[in-house]
Amino acid sequence: MKKTYIITKIIAFMEFFALLIIFTLFYLTREVHTSRVVYVPNGNTNYTIKILQKSGVDIMNVDKFFIFFMGYPQAGWIDLKATRMTKADFLYRLTHNKAALEKIMIIPGETNYFIFKEISKKLKLPNFYCNISEGFIKPDTYELPIGMKRKQVCKYLYKKSLIWHKQIANRFFGVWNYDKYKRYLIIASIIQKEAGNANEMKYISAVIYNRLKKHMKLQMDGSLNYGKYSHIPVTDKRIKDDNSFYNTYKIYGLPKEPVCTVSLEAIVAAIFPAKVNYLYFVKCGKHHLFSTTYKAHLRNIKKCK
Numbered sequence: 001m002k003k004t005y006i007i008t009k010i011i012a013f014m015e016f017f018a019l020l021i022i023f024t025l026f027y028l029t030r031e032v033h034t035s036r037v038v039y040v041p042n043g044n045t046n047y048t049i050k051i052l053q054k055s056g057v058d059i060m061n062v063d064k065f066f067i068f069f070m071g072y073p074q075a076g077w078i079d080l081k082a083t084r085m086t087k088a089d090f091l092y093r094l095t096h097n098k099a100a101l102e103k104i105m106i107i108p109g110e111t112n113y114f115i116f117k118e119i120s121k122k123l124k125l126p127n128f129y130c131n132i133s134e135g136f137i138k139p140d141t142y143e144l145p146i147g148m149k150r151k152q153v154c155k156y157l158y159k160k161s162l163i164w165h166k167q168i169a170n171r172f173f174g175v176w177n178y179d180k181y182k183r184y185l186i187i188a189s190i191i192q193k194e195a196g197n198a199n200e201m202k203y204i205s206a207v208i209y210n211r212l213k214k215h216m217k218l219q220m221d222g223s224l225n226y227g228k229y230s231h232i233p234v235t236d237k238r239i240k241d242d243n244s245f246y247n248t249y250k251i252y253g254l255p256k257e258p259v260c261t262v263s264l265e266a267i268v269a270a271i272f273p274a275k276v277n278y279l280y281f282v283k284c285g286k287h288h289l290f291s292t293t294y295k296a297h298l299r300n301i302k303k304c305k
Contacts, residue, residue, distance in 0.1 A: 028066070028088040032058045036083050037099055037147045039156075042075045063091060071095035077145040099145030108139045108263035109192045111230040115261070123148060130154035134226070135189045135258025138164040168264065172271055182258075187270040189258035190248075193222025196287045201269035203290055206276045216279070218248035226259045 034057055041051050045064045052059045067073065070092055079099035080090065102122040106115055112134050120128035123146055132154065138161040144153060165185075169176045187208055195201045211218055221234040226246045232238075239249045245256045278290040280297035284304035291297045 027062075028091075029086050032085055032087050032090045034058055034080060034083060034085075034090065035149060035152060036080055037145050037149075037152065038078050038080065038094075040073045040075050040078055040094070045073065048073045058090075059094075063087075066091050067095060074098055077101060077143075077148075079145055079147050099147060101143040101145050104142045104144055106137060106139050106142065106261060108266065109230075109260050110139075111225075111227050111260045112137070113227045114230055119144075119153060122146075123153065125150055125153070128153070130157060132158055132161070133257065135185050135261055136165070137161050137261055139261045139263060168267055172268075183254070184267060184270040185258045185262065186254050186256075188262040188266040189260050190218070190220055190222050190254075191269050192262045192266040193225050193259055194220055194281075194288075195266070195269075196283070198263075198265045200288055201266055202272065202274040203276060203278060204281065204288075205269040205273035207278050207281055207290070209273050210277060210279050212253065214279070215252065217250075217252055218254075220248050223248040223255055223259055226255075230260065 038052065038055070038057055040048055043051075045067055046061075049059055049061060049064060066088075073094050074097065077099040078094060078097050080093045080097060085093070104118060104122050106118075112130075112132070115137060116128050116130065120126060123144060125148075128150060130150075130153070137157055140160070142157075142160075144156070148156075165181065166176045169181050173180070187205065190208060191201050191204045194204045208218060208220075223246050224234045224238060224242060225232070226244070229238075239247065243250070245251060246259065248255065276290070277292045279292055280294065280300075281288040281290045282297065282300050282304055284300070289300040289304065291300055
């Protein structure tokens with residue numbers, strides 16, 4: 001009786017073990033659909049799986065058992081080399097692969113037109129475009145992997161930029177209100193295009209506010225350096241022919257959208273202009289001369305020439 005019981009237990013265990021093997025083989029050979037490139041955060045395996053699940057990656061808590069025998073998820077961008085593979089291949093590549101990164105510098109004062117051209121070239125994404133408002137992308141040095149899809153790049157840039165802008169808004173206003181914040185972003189973008197250095201920004205800002213208060217046109221060349229015109233000098237003909245909402249020689253008030261990406265210094269200057277009565281400025285070498293009257297402005301122009 002005892003011998004029969006032991007044999008029964010052994011057979012039951014063998015059946016269970018066989019079923020476990022069948023289940024494991026079935027699970028590890030099933031097809032996984034994923035993005036070619038995924039981002040793995042720093043942290044333990046449980047945290048990594050949780051973040052990847054939130055990102056829509058096909059990974060389950062049970063996978064940490066298989067990962068344990070394969071290694072450890074590589075932190076950073078991972079190039080899986082394909083979008084369809086077996087679960088076993090997916091977990092192996094997650095623990096062994098790394099992505100080739102391209103460095104993309106987005107500097108304050110640049111426009112989406114040139115930013116997208118640079119991303120298109122570096123990441124080999126033809127006709128790259130994001131539905132991200134002008135001036136919203138955070139100036140920074142990004143290391144992005146070749147193989148990312150357009151939607152991934154856009155989502156990543158937007159998320160990083162949104163976090164940055166929210167931090168600034170909460171720091172100075174205590175709340176995130178984009179409609180209110182956008183006005184400062186527009187002013188900051190003009191400051192960014194006009195200022196010769198960070199120290200001048202608060203004075204450029206003061207001129208903008210003073211002219212708006214007096215219902216004067218801003219008449220600033222920097223507002224016309226939008227989009228593909230970012231690096232083109234503004235001429236009298238351009239001022240005459242440009243009928244966009246960026247042309248502050250023709251419109252009253254601010255443009256409807258920011259002109260370019262902005263630095264933290266430009267945003268701070270837009271929020272806190274200098275307490276001066278300046279209404280005019282003219283470029284003189286690498287800096288600007290400021291004045292409160294048109295006569296003084298003409299003298300400054302003559303002085304610089």
